[in-house]
Amino acid sequence: MTKVLVSDPIDQAGIEILSQVAQVDQRIDLSNEQLKEVISEYEALMIRSGTQVTSEVIEASDRLRIIGRAGVGVDNVDVPAATKRGVLVVNSPGGNTIAAAEHALALLLALSRNIPQAHSSTFGGLWERKKYVGNELYKKILGVVGLGKIGSHVAKVANAMGMEVIAFDPFVSADRAQQMQVRLSSIDNLFEEADYITLHLPRTPETENLVNAQLLSTMKSTARLVNCARGGIIDEAALADALNSEVIAGAALDVYAEEPLKKDSPLLSVNKGLILTPHLGASTAEAQENVAIDVAEQIRDVLLGLPARSAVNIPGLSAEIMDSLKPHLQLAETLGLLASQISGGHIQKLEVRLQGEFAQHPSQPLVVATLKGLLSTALGDRINYVNASLEAKGRGINVLEVKDESCPDFSGGSLQLTTVADDGSHSLAGTVFADGDLRITCIDEFPVNVAPSRHMLFTRHRDMPGIIGKIGSLLGVHNVNIASMQVGRRIVRGEAVMVLSIDDPIPSELLKSILQIQGINEAHPVTL
Numbered sequence: 348m349t350k351v352l353v354s355d356p357i358d359q360a361g362i363e364i365l366s367q368v369a370q371v372d373q374r375i376d377l378s379n380e381q382l383k384e385v386i387s388e389y390e391a392l393m394i395r396s397g398t399q400v401t402s403e404v405i406e407a408s409d410r411l412r413i414i415g416r417a418g419v420g421v422d423n424v425d426v427p428a429a430t431k432r433g434v435l436v437v438n439s440p441g442g443n444t445i446a447a448a449e450h451a452l453a454l455l456l457a458l459s460r461n462i463p464q465a466h467s468s469t470f471g472g473l474w475e476r477k478k479y480v481g482n483e484l485y486k487k488i489l490g491v492v493g494l495g496k497i498g499s500h501v502a503k504v505a506n507a508m509g510m511e512v513i514a515f516d517p518f519v520s521a522d523r524a525q526q527m528q529v530r531l532s533s534i535d536n537l538f539e540e541a542d543y544i545t546l547h548l549p550r551t552p553e554t555e556n557l558v559n560a561q562l563l564s565t566m567k568s569t570a571r572l573v574n575c576a577r578g579g580i581i582d583e584a585a586l587a588d589a590l591n592s593e594v595i596a597g598a599a600l601d602v603y604a605e606e607p608l609k610k611d612s613p614l615l616s617v618n619k620g621l622i623l624t625p626h627l628g629a630s631t632a633e634a635q636e637n638v639a640i641d642v643a644e645q646i647r648d649v650l651l652g653l654p655a656r657s658a659v660n661i662p663g664l665s666a667e668i669m670d671s672l673k674p675h676l677q678l679a680e681t682l683g684l685l686a687s688q689i690s691g692g693h694i695q696k697l698e699v700r701l702q703g704e705f706a707q708h709p710s711q712p713l714v715v716a717t718l719k720g721l722l723s724t725a726l727g728d729r730i731n732y733v734n735a736s737l738e739a740k741g742r743g744i745n746v747l748e749v750k751d752e753s754c755p756d757f758s759g760g761s762l763q764l765t766t767v768a769d770d771g772s773h774s775l776a777g778t779v780f781a782d783g784d785l786r787i788t789c790i791d792e793f794p795v796n797v798a799p800s801r802h803m804l805f806t807r808h809r810d811m812p813g814i815i816g817k818i819g820s821l822l823g824v825h826n827v828n829i830a831s832m833q834v835g836r837r838i839v840r841g842e843a844v845m846v847l848s849i850d851d852p853i854p855s856e857l858l859k860s861i862l863q864i865q866g867i868n869e870a871h872p873v874t875l
């Protein structure tokens with residue numbers, strides 16, 4: 348029975364979806380050591396931000412096929428290690444957008460009106476109306492760092508509240524910003540100009556400690572900072588100093604460099620202007636249901652052999668693309684597999700030429716499928732859509748992709764592979780008919796029309812009388828049944844190719860005998 352491990356608290360709606368296809372074990376208090384010990388029992392792992400999926404965990408997993416992150420950030424997953432091992436990583440890019448944006452807005456309001464402090468004081472029996480005079484957000488400048496899904500929603504609501512919104516995001520165009528009524532700014536200018544700053548960008552090597560002592564020192568002394576994105580983007584010691592020495596007026600954090608927040612964190616020594624929440628950005632009933640359903644559906648689909656819609660480590664392969672390209676991907680994989688068996692190994696170069704209608708499809712999935720086929724003889728089950736490009740690169744295969752919209756031969760276009768290996772160069776082409784049937788249409792520039800089958804034999808030989816009969820009798824002697832045969836030649840009595848579809852694999856002694864027939868230059872048994 349397929350088994351899924353759920354190692355963080357996940358909404359029941361997700362558990363119910365997973366239970367349709369697998370045994371679901373919910374073990375939310377596993378240490379990292381324990382996770383390493385049990386992971387090899389599972390085909391899938393579903394997590395939130397609490398579980399650290401390290402390379403050691405991934406390496407300890409023999410059966411793991413997919414890691415589902417019920418949320419946006421996958422910084423608690425070693426994605427390169429997962430990719431290397433062929434483990435798909437999926438997330439829910441939009442399921443908690445509103446929750447996180449509203450939490451950031453709540454923190455902005457809480458900061459500007461001292462809500463937590465006033466609440467504690469009032470609960471403590473005090474009535475401190477003068478002490479907790481706040482500020483309005485109206486007409487103030489809000490600086491948004493990271494104008495993606497969450498940052499954009501914050502900007503929209505802030506605009507509606509009468510704030511002026513400026514933003515720093517190197518990947519957003521001025522047109523897009525203008526549509527959102529946001530003025531783009533440099534990061535330095537944003538920190539100098541804004542009354543409130545809210546962070547909505549990922550933690551990457553580039554953004555680590557982006558908000559440091561120097562940048563904090565450029566903020567207005569009345570300004571306030573919110574981080575509901577990722578810990579580690581702000582230098583926490585520098586922020587504690589800036590608050591203690593009143594360089595800035597306030598800060599509210601939901602995320603920390605290390606979570607849970609350490610007892611000796613410098614943040615806990617700040618006595619004024621700091622609000623802390625324990626990574627609650629996505630913690631609404633609605634968001635938790637959204638992300639659980641979104642990710643559980645993807646895990647279920649992948650376990651059923653279907654594509655995932657939000658794969659983090661195979662960019663561009665959305666469910667829609669995979670669905671519409673299914674026969675084309677199958678052709679690419681088949682031709683890749685054929686090419687690896689015909690080329691004799693040690694491929695140094697692969698050209699993938701998309702012709703006619705093929706050139707109108709996204710090329711990346713077709714190239715990945717080709718590489719998957721090409722490497723599957725060597726790597727078996729270890730190769731998949733996730734790690735095919737990486738494995739090809741690691742083997743020094745130079746992949747060239749060519750798009751050529753003209754295709755005189757087939758209305759549906761064609762896919763052509765050319766390999767350059769130690770033994771020379773080979774080419775193969777194929778097409779997909781309107782009914783989804785696959786055809787091999789060309790071998791080493793000899794036209795053929797062959798439906799791929801499980802066992803095949805390809806030969807290069809001289810076109811001369813008797814040669815086909817000799818091969819036929821040899822196969823008969825070895826009890827290998829021929830299902831169909833095709834010969835391709837360009838000139839009479841010149842060079843030719845032959846493709847035999849056979850019911851059984853070719854034993855090695857038979858291959859040796861075939862290669863001894865006069866006029867046979869090459870013979871390649873193929874298993875698809």
Ligand SMILES: NC(=O)C1=CN([C@@H]2O[C@H](COP(=O)(O)OP(=O)(O)OC[C@H]3O[C@@H](n4cnc5c(N)ncnc54)[C@H](O)[C@@H]3O)[C@@H](O)[C@H]2O)C=CC1
Nearest residue numbers: 420447493494495496497516518547548549575576628629
């Ligand atoms: N506190 C919480 O519970 C939650 C936190 N998050 C975090 O919020 C952050 C934003 O999430 P989304 O808006 O969904 O992501 P997104 O991918 O839609 O937006 C991120 C934006 O950051 C920008 N960006 C990347 N590098 C940048 C840089 N060096 N400087 C400025 N901008 C940069 C990107 O261009 C993009 O527009 C992520 O870190 C995510 O993990 C998300 C959900 C819940």
Ligand SMILES: O=C(O)CCC(=O)C(=O)O
Nearest residue numbers: 395396418419420629630
């Ligand atoms: O799972 C959670 O509550 C954290 C959500 C989060 O940080 C994210 O989606 O990036």
